[in-house]
Amino acid sequence: MSTMVVTAITTTRSPLLLVLIIVTWALAGTSSSAWKFPSLWPYKHVHVINELTTYKGILHVHCWFGKDDRGHIDVAVGSEFTWRFKPNIWGTTKWTCELSTDDHRYASFDAYWEDNRQGKREYKHNIYWAAKEDGVYLRLVKQNVDQYWTKWSLGFI
Secondary structure (H helix, E strand, O other): OHHHHHHHHHHOOOHHHHHHHHHHHHHHOOOOOOOOOOOOOOOEEEEEEEOOOOOOOOEEEEEEEOOEEEEEEEEOOOOEEEEEEOOOOOOOOOEEEEEEEOOOEEEEEEEEOOOOOOOOOOOOOEEEEEEEOOEEEEEEOOOOEEEEEEOOEEOOO
16 A cells, blocks of 8 residues: 555646645555554544452443443453544544442543533543442542542432
8 A cells, every 4th residue: 555655646747636645644644564554533442440349249330432332241340341433523522431349339420521621631542430339539640549529419310
């Protein structure tokens, strides 16, 4: 593929075509080791970690963005559920997660959105959420701190 791009650039005099090729290349990224131009929309990774200590059961996780549904995932104590995605170009990507336990505690929160509320500028690629005894925490990796985010509610989702 890299040969075709170079050929198209050298044989074409149109600056518009050259700009179109570069923009397409930047948006899509490339897997060729010869071309190391980064994608403008890198993948984001969300991690939901089961750090429940007193209650030694399963953390039930359900996360979605519009029609992109990750399904219902069971996460054992000390384990995590992780997924990756690329935010849309309109800046409207918002992943919502519902967490619940077998002892009828639940929490619902936005796990990813495109503004500064969750310190996303710190998180260029990874966002960590930890389910603990008293609620859900956002992990601030650079500060080595877990920021309390939301409490558990009692009942069923």
